[in-house]
Amino acid sequence: MFAAAVAAAQPARCLPPFLPPPPRGRLVVIGAGKASAEMARVVEGHWARPLSGLVVTRYGYEVSCQRIEIATAAHPVPDENGLNAARRMLELVSGLTADDTVLCLISGGGSALLPLPLEGLTLADKQAINRALLASGATISEMNCVRRHLSAIKGGRLAAACYPARVVTLLISDVPGDHPVDIASGPSVADPTSCADALAIVERYGVVLPAAARRLLESGEGESVKPGDPRLANSSCHFIATPALALEAAAKLAREAGFAVFNLGDSLEGEARDMGKVMAGIVRNVALNQQPFPSPCILLSGGEATVTVRGDGRGGRNVEFLLSLGVALDGLAGVWAMAGDTDGVDGQEEIAGALLTPDSLQRAWARGIRPRAALDANDAHGFFGALGDSVITGPTLTNVNDFRAILIGAAG
CATH class of the missing domain: 3.40.1480.10 (MOFRL domain)
Structure with a gap:
């Protein structure tokens, strides 16, 4: 039964029907999560036209791809490799046009694998916050709310960086309720939660934040990309596998x-x-x-x-x-x-x-x-x-x- 459950969520089985039509311009593939490398391999196998891209997955979850770079990083506590991959991913999607399409492959684990702190925070800060959240008893939704408001790439920021290109997000859900914003902390979808929500979660569980992180939440400087933001007007997301x-x-x-x-x-x-x-x-x-x-x-x-x-x-x-x-x-x-x-x-x-x-x-x-x-x-x-x-x-x-x-x- 466990094997049947895992097989039902294999990218090779569930991803191909959701591939977008060929764009007039470029197809750039990006992504993060424990399934993202396999998702990338499936995309390559079903896409005859040119493409390029970068996805980051957990150590040991990499697979062989020819046109999409596979980076590896640590999970559940982020590391330098994840930080570098996040920076390069933002660079990869900068300067795109309305004729281009970005295919964003997201699965669980992406929060730790894309650790790009907001200005004023360090990777060491993010690591400490992650460890504290993991040990706090907070739900995955609560942890991801905090992460989104301390990140330069999550909470819709990655999709906003792709503007004006079309963004198509394919999701493998690992969260109760299948809320897109909670899968890998929603790098390519709008975030309806606020810095105040994140601060309330921190207080609820007694999580000790670095001073710079608390300032970002208290001042509202860590606010994420909200529903209705024009940079996300040409963005869509599709669940390809769910619990x-x-x-x-x-x-x-x-x-x-x-x-x-x-x-x-x-x-x-x-x-x-x-x-x-x-x-x-x-x-x-x-x-x-x-x-x-x-x-x-x-x-x-x-x-x-x-x-x-x-x-x-x-x-x-x-x-x-x-x-x-x-x-x-x-x-x-x-x-x-x-x-x-x-x-x-x-x-x-x-x-x-x-x-x-x-x-x-x-x-x-x-x-x-x-x-x-x-x-x-x-x-x-x-x-x-x-x-x-x-x-x-x-x-x-x-x-x-x-x-x-x-x-x-x-x-x-």
Whole structure:
């Protein structure tokens, strides 16, 4: 099911129908995200006319392209390579004409991969802010709101730099609700949020900002490009893959195998351990009382959980959800689960996720591993790795957020 979800969001499968018609002038391809290099390769394979461009992807996610340059940079904390790629991307789209078209390939991860600070900020400032946001428990939408208002390229600024060329943005969504402005912090779309909104988020989570960053937000100097800006009048965006599409592909596979599937949606958010507890309550009711669904069945869900880091473990929102679920189920018979990130990286680990079985806790205790202690230390990766139950896929070349599937066996 996880493989089916990932396959449904592969650029080769979903991108070609959205290619724009050939322009009178140049076609310039730009982009950022974990899927952007593969998206670029698909564009090259389906475009016989001249083109040029630059996309930046995460280390290890690069693919071979002939006409589009593939740059690599760090994720989730930005680095110098990402900074240089962002500068060069802005230079690449300067001086275009109304006869030219810019094809912007955007997927999740682009926020960290295009770290171009506003004047007065440094890359070190951006790195510190990113680390603080990642550890704060803020949602992805909230984190991206802050990032947009401290960036010289996000929040519509990249599209504005392309003016007067036509801009066509192709999006692979990794965010709940599929809001274009939240995917890679919206470099090519208008931003309806404000500096005041970003400042409120910083205050809400107690994120300590460098003095220059706070000044940009308090003064309004970090304001992004707003809806109705004439520089974006010739700009459009299209979703080519979404979490909902991926979940439906997984559901189809399960139904064909004879299972009843209940899709809880692609917008579940919140603390990963809290989500695990809530889902455990639902699972128990299904398994023991046949409510709200009869068993056997599969519960599917997506979205993006968050982890407020308090321990010294290896983190990972999918595995933390899964360990919390397992602790709350306490070895309930007949329940198996899998949670993973469709990009192949859960948190900062080169591990997609993990598997939970009815005897996971028993096997951990037999090895001297305390499940609750691992959860308290934010070390679910260490827990499942010790059991041999990590799911390692390598780069999937796409990114449609989290995947969670729980199989509940027959009653009794």
